[in-house]
Amino acid sequence: MGQTTSFRVKVQRFASAIQKNKYINSVSNGLSSILPVILGGAIFTLIDTINIPAYQTFLVNTGLKALTEIPPMITIDLLALYAVFAIAYTTATQFKSDAFSAGVVALMSFFIVTPLGVLSDEATLALSYQWLGSTGLFVAILIGVLIGRLSTLIIDNGYYIKMPKGVPPTIEKSFAALTPAFMAIILMLMVRGIFELTPFGNIHEFIYTLVQVPLVNLGGSWWAYLIVVFVMSLLWFFGIHGTIVVMGVILPIWTSLRLENLEAYQAGVELPHTIAGGAFFMTYTAIGGTGATIGLAVLLLMAKSKRYKTLGKLAIVPGLTGINEPIMFGVPLVLNMKLLIPLIVAPLATSIIAMLATTIGLVEPLRGIGVPLGTPIFINGFLEGGWRVPILQLVLLLVSLALFYPFFRSLDREALLVEQGEDPEVAADKAAKASNA
Template sequence: MGIERQQILTKIQSVSGKTSNNRYLKAISNGLISILPVIIIGAFATLLANMNIGGYQDFIESIGLKTMFMIPANVTTGMLALYTVFFIAYRLASYFEKDGVGAGLIALICFLVLTPLSQLDDANVIPVEYLGAKGLFVAIIVGLTVSRLYVLIIDSKFLIRLPDSVPPTIGKSFNNLVPGIVITIIFTIVNVLFQLTTYENVHEFIYSILQAPLLNLGGGYWSLVVMILVIHLLWFIGVHGMLVVLPIYYSIWMPLGLENLDAIAAGETPTNIVHTGFYTTFISLGGAGATLGLCILMAFFAKSKRYKSLGKISLPASIFSINEPITFGTPIILNPYMFIPFIFAPLIIGTISYFTMLSGIIPIANGTHLPIGTPIILGPIVQGGLILIIWQFICIGMSVLIYYPFFRALDRKALTEEISSES
């Protein structure tokens, strides 16, 4: 049985490793990671322009600050798809050891080729609705497709060759000319074909057929449960669960948060409970497994020298959601004592937080994407303020209570071993 168990674990780890190392999935996750500064700048600008504090809105409108705050918001989160398509194409081409900048530039051109123009005062304008969250899935698809076509054309050697005397920068630009022309023609044909359908353009087709259903599915309670279980079951057997699900985490949950920010910018109430900000702020407390509660127990209540020292060493990092010290120091991986709290602490906290927001007891987090490593307190400040700060501390308290009986069993065992070794 031991050998069979090890073989199963090895196969799971192998599949998970291949998934997390897949070039296309890495391009999506790392491309979206690359635009985090854009998202954070836009989120802060939106919040500054729309904070619902008595007298604040009247004040910033009277001196023109509201309009000023919305300028960076409009060109960051309002045009997120433009940055996304470039960086996803850039990343994928780089993984094939090709010119990422060239691929990214062509992808940006093709994305705009697929974006319909509108008439305004006898001028052609690009509707911004397709440049933000609504165009994100098209940006992902175009980024991957263009970059892969770019790699195929470059590998075919069907390029314009210039003499060796030509400077390398100019030569590289001409290398991108043939793939740029060919790929742009392909996407122009695609655009024309979609104009003949009832959808009229690719954006409406992808949003109706793919993006809207996935966001509706991904924004529900059961998608939250599945995501938590997958992440933590993988972690428990020694696989970095978050790395495996990052493409889904970013491509589905990030747009849900952006939709909330768009609603706030329009003076409406956000409706999406599940998004990356929700997970980072209320579930990933101390990292995978909501282990901040375990760190607190070890640092302040452990009787064994081993776990007291481990808790004190791990606590500062855990405040920033870095829990490798406690994950491998306890250890939590494949530790039967830790299976139940490690899996069920984030699940219980996530469930209670979800339904507390759904019932209106606490406000829905605004959806600002927060990078992994955001310290406690800062997250809820950005997500909505005082009430959510209090709720985060309640969540930490839940983590402490869930881990307590299992921690006591481990601590007693370690204390007994320490006493035996000293006698």
């Protein structure tokens, strides 16, 4: 018992360190803050590309096609621009500095290292979309964190132009941001110059070739994904919000995976990733919440004990929308050895079944729309992949139910015996014997 407690304390400390890390929080919060942009672009991508000939003909003939094409172009295709500003903003906020100025300087820095193209007239320079979307996301993350932190260090140490008393705060902040901006320009010009001397030509190509592609391939591999899912469930068992802890680390990779699928769907070409990052997680793995607890939510409704039946009535609606804290802490699953096995096995099983179904073509790869938390199951599945996905979700619900059933049956019998006046220890023994019979 002492060793278990010691291990739990160590895990909690490690998870707490990750949750409190300002740089990880900056990236996670920054990407989360641009969710309205991503979701708006994703919804209009869906509206623009619904594969019904009569619908597409209607859009073209009415002139609406020219309008529905615009939102994806200025949202998903420009994602790196929104991200670099947002991440620099949240980084500066973490260190209690002028966040808006940091965001503006970071955006300027991103433009400096992004190569210009030449139009066909050979006289007009243009900024290509090539590195402004998901392909430029990792550079946006690096610059956002770097410039956000650089700005705060310069301001905190007083290395800026100080204005006399009485100057309006807006003017004072503008002059204070001059030094970070000047330093950022020099630094980014050096970065651009150095990479222009290499075979890569620019930092985007370097990061994309040597860092982003391997990381995305790793994050999109089956075994890496399943390890992430396992760690989430294990942390939840120890009472740590595993989803938040792990998402802080994996979110940039999963976002890139999801958006590459969304861009491919928008372009009408084959979707590249079986595992569409967070979209795959929310649609298949976390069906009913982390731990794939939707089956347990249904079992609670059918419980014989008043305790669990009442909890089921409270937990079923949140469970259908992917929120399972009532189950996690109400059953509970946290530190409940009797439910540890299904808590870990259920999400792994639903993930593997979904991977296999996608690979052999029973369902299409998810589009990567990134339907937000709170969207009910079946609806989120239909939006992400059409009518076949809700059918697969129904199968996964039954799988979750089957995996939780033998373990929950024992708990329910024990609770019923206690409600009938049995001693808790005696009730536990009877329930265990009944389950083994």
